[in-house]
Amino acid sequence: xxxxxxxxxxxxxxxxxxxxxxxxxxxxxxxxxxxxxxxxxxxxxxxxxxxxxxxxxxxxxxxxxxxxxxxxxxxxxxxxxxxxxxxxxxxxxxxxxxxxxxxxxxxxxxxxxxxxxxxxxxxxxxxxxxxxxxxxxxxxxxxxxxxxxxxxx
Numbered sequence: 001x002x003x004x005x006x007x008x009x010x011x012x013x014x015x016x017x018x019x020x021x022x023x024x025x026x027x028x029x030x031x032x033x034x035x036x037x038x039x040x041x042x043x044x045x046x047x048x049x050x051x052x053x054x055x056x057x058x059x060x061x062x063x064x065x066x067x068x069x070x071x072x073x074x075x076x077x078x079x080x081x082x083x084x085x086x087x088x089x090x091x092x093x094x095x096x097x098x099x100x101x102x103x104x105x106x107x108x109x110x111x112x113x114x115x116x117x118x119x120x121x122x123x124x125x126x127x128x129x130x131x132x133x134x135x136x137x138x139x140x141x142x143x144x145x146x147x148x149x150x151x152x153x
Contacts, residue, residue, distance in 0.1 A: 001028045003036070010037040012062040035062055039110065050090070050120045053077045053097075054113040061106040074101065089119045 005011060005020035012018075013034045028034075035058070046055040056077055059070035078101075082094055093116045097109045121127065 002026065003028065003034075005036075010040075011035075012037075012040065015062065015064045033061060033107070035107075035110075039114075048117075048120055048124060048126075049077070049081055049084075050113055050116055053081060054110060057097075057101075057106055057109045057113065061110070071101075087119060087123060090116050090123075 003011065003026045005024045005026070007020060007022045010017055010019045011026075011034060014032055039058075040062075041051060041055050041058055043055065046052045053074065056070050056074035060067045060074060063070065078094060078098060082091070085091055085094070093112050096112050100106075100109045100112070
């Protein structure tokens with residue numbers, strides 16, 4: 001799998017943070033746990049229940065030293081969301097997340113939660129500011145700037 005990073009862009013790889021000093025193309029030769037910078041949610045942006053859940057899952061993935069605490073927080077937030085949400089779309093996504101959490105498929109949890117952000121924004125009467133850019137070259141399995149369908153493991 002190939003990853004293309006822009007100058008200054010960061011990649012979270014197996015708990016380490018890498019930053020490209022120029023446009024760079026990397027080839028991953030084995031399985032790795034990674035997130036591109038465009039998928040990282042900053043703590044100050046975790047301003048809705050689903051974004052808080054996403055943030056907890058993200059910490060499980062990129063900060064192994066705090067993974068157990070983040071998992072506890074994820075499960076606590078998840079349970080609260082299941083109890084307080086009546087929206088069918090969000091409930092289905094949350095049920096999928098718990099199965100994936102048991103199997104430790106954190107990237108897939110992040111992907112599902114991201115897909116629910118628009119629905120949550122509609123419910124809360126907010127506009128969703130999602131500027132993530134996704135460009136793929138399927139022939140070369142090249143992923144640029146954080147595609148939601150990037151296989152991360």
